Amino acid sequence: MTLSLALTAAALLAAEPTNxxxxxxxxxxxxxxxxxxSPGMPAGHPDFGSGAAASNAAAPGQMPDGHPPMTGRAPPSxxxxxxxxxxxxxxxxxxxxxxxxxxxxxxxYTNGRAADAIxxxxxxxxxxxxxxxxxxxxxxxxxxxxxxxxxxxxxxxxAMSPVEEMAAAAVERAxxxxxxxxxxxxxxxxxxxxxxxxxxGNALFLSGDAAGALKTYxxxxxxxxxxxxxxxxxxxxxxxxxGEDLKALQAAHEGxxxxxxANPDSPxxxxxxxxxxxxxxxxxxxGMKKWQASRAEDRNIRASKxxxxxxxxxxxxxxxGGGGPRGGGQAxxxxGGGDSAPTLSQETMQAMQNVxxxxxxxxxxxxDGGAGRGVAVEGPL
Numbered sequence: 098m099t100l101s102l103a104l105t106a107a108a109l110l111a112a113e114p115t116n117x118x119x120x121x122x123x124x125x126x127x128x129x130x131x132x133x134x135s136p137g138m139p140a141g142h143p144d145f146g147s148g149a150a151a152s153n154a155a156a157p158g159q160m161p162d163g164h165p166p167m168t169g170r171a172p173p174s175x176x177x178x179x180x181x182x183x184x185x186x187x188x189x190x191x192x193x194x195x196x197x198x199x200x201x202x203x204x205x206y207t208n209g210r211a212a213d214a215i216x217x218x219x220x221x222x223x224x225x226x227x228x229x230x231x232x233x234x235x236x237x238x239x240x241x242x243x244x245x246x247x248x249x250x251x252x253x254x255x256a257m258s259p260v261e262e263m264a265a266a267a268v269e270r271a272x273x274x275x276x277x278x279x280x281x282x283x284x285x286x287x288x289x290x291x292x293x294x295x296x297x298g299n300a301l302f303l304s305g306d307a308a309g310a311l312k313t314y315x316x317x318x319x320x321x322x323x324x325x326x327x328x329x330x331x332x333x334x335x336x337x338x339x340g341e342d343l344k345a346l347q348a349a350h351e352g353x354x355x356x357x358x359a360n361p362d363s364p365x366x367x368x369x370x371x372x373x374x375x376x377x378x379x380x381x382x383x384g385m386k387k388w389q390a391s392r393a394e395d396r397n398i399r400a401s402k403x404x405x406x407x408x409x410x411x412x413x414x415x416x417x418g419g420g421g422p423r424g425g426g427q428a429x430x431x432x433g434g435g436d437s438a439p440t441l442s443q444e445t446m447q448a449m450q451n452v453x454x455x456x457x458x459x460x461x462x463x464x465d466g467g468a469g470r471g472v473a474v475e476g477p478l
Contacts, residue, residue, distance in 0.1 A: 175204065175208050176208070178204070179204065179205070179208060179210070182201070182204075189216050189217070189220075193217075193220055193221075194224070194259065194261070195221050195224035195225065195259065195260040195261065195289070195290070196259065196260075198217050198218075198220040198221035198224070199217070199218070199221035199289065199293045201214075201217040202214040202215075202216075202217030202218040202220075202221060202293065202296070202297075203293075203296065205217065206218075206296055206299075206300055211299070211300035211301075211303040211304050212300070212304045214296070214297075214300050215297055215300050215301065215304070218293050218294070218296060218297040218300065219297070221290070221293045222290060222293060222294055222297070224260050224261055224290075225260055225264065225286065225287055225289075225290030227264050227268070228260065228263070228264035228267060228283045228286040228287050228290065229283075229287060229290070229320065231264070231267055231268060231271060231279060231283045232267075232280060232283035232284050232286075232287060232320065233319070233320070235271060235276050235279045235280035235283060236280050238276045238280075239276060239277065239280055242277070244277075244280050244281055244284055245277055245278070245280070245281040246281065247281055247282065247284075247285040249281065250270075250277060250278045250281030250282060251278075252266065252267075252278070252281060252282040252285055253266075254266075254282070254285055254286075260286055260289060260290060263282060263283075263285060263286035264283065264286045266282050266286075267279050267280075267282035267283035267286055270282055284320075287320055287321075291317050291320060291321055291324060291327075292326075294313060294316060294317050295313075295314070295317050295324065295326035295327050295330070296326075297313055298310045298311075298313035298314045298317070298326070298327065298330050299326070299330060301313060302330065302334065307334050307337075307338050310330065310334055311331060311334050311335070311338075314326075314327040314328075314330045314331035314334070315327075315331065318331065322355075323355060323359040325356060325359065325360045325363065328352050328353075328355055328356040328359070329352075329353075329356050329365055329369060331349075331352055332348075332349040332350075332352030332353045332356065332369075332372070332373075332376075333349075333372065335348055335349035335352070336349045336372055336375075336376050340379070340384060340385030340386070341384045341385060341386065343380055343383070343384060346376055346379055346380045346384075346385075347380050349372075349376045350373055350376040350377045350380060353369045353370070353372055353373030353376065354373055356369050357369055357370060357373065
């Protein structure tokens with residue numbers, strides 16, 4: 098994960114930054130002197146252009162007079178940065194911009210601390226609350242008219258425009274009666290918010306709160322019905338947790354189909370295709386338990402016709418519902434095709450944990466639901 102935003106967050110939130118080289122002029126100190134003779138340099142930076150500095154220019158490898166000594170210290174690792182953030186008293190409660198709150202959440206999330214990421218994600222989402230409410234209201238006014246792109250609406254946002262600034266611009270459009278422009282600009286403001294909200298859904302699932310994760314995915318889909326992460330996550334959880342609810346299973350099947358239609362080249366496409374097929378079969382069978390029973394009966398019939406039952410090795414293999422030769426197969430129905438209905442716990446966790454993201458990347462979603470977004474799914478497909 099790129100740590101530049103998280104490093105910025107740490108610098109802004111810490112009272113006394115500790116990651117600067119020894120001897121570096123303090124940042125934000127009242128004793129800093131203006132570098133009047135050094136245009137373009139930050140306040141407090143050693144003065145370039147002096148006679149002493151000019152004399153040093155002739156000595157290769159030497160730093161100008163007054164430059165802090167070079168320590169050779171490498172930038173902090175993610176673990177070191179997290180340790181520093183953990184030691185900051187009251188960090189979670191402090192007021193933050195969307196960018197700082199979201200980058201802190203992503204730092205914790207991508208380093209395996211999903212539960213610790215959730216409070217920061219919630220703080221970031223709060224900054225997009227006004228934009229969300231405005232978008233839903235303006236979209237309702239538009240009726241069946243499609244929401245314009247930010248370019249069509251001439252919102253004028255850049256990739257680095259703050260969420261709060263974009264939301265304010267959308268509000269101004271609404272005040273002027275520009276429903277189409279307000280909806281388009283509010284939707285653009287929500288793009289980074291939706292990414293954070295989908296990641297919070299993943300974090301809730303990884304923390305054991307499947308019900309909370311489902312609600313969070315549904316919030317994302319209310320704004321963006323084809324958002325990749327939310328489509329996949331919601332369908333996967335419905336498949337795993339609502340096996341006897343035919344309506345929920347049908348919704349899961351439709352969600353996988355919608356995911357594939359919007360993201361045919363996604364790294365998760367093969368898994369989504371397989372789960373969509375299995376979910377459809379479960380619906381037609383009348384639920385997971387009935388589907389499980391029909392699969393077991395079918396395997397027994399095929400094994401009987403092939404006269405494989407006397408073979409002791411086959412008794413341990415997939416035809417008998419096992420995971421392969423004794424001691425050599427991977428446990429779990431997804432690995433060996435056992436008698437129980439396949440579950441997604443391991444594969445879903447891998448899909449959610451291996452999401453590669455660039456926190457700074459903002460703007461329109463790419464084919465897999467967001468800039469720089471991809472998923473590596475390990476294990477048998």
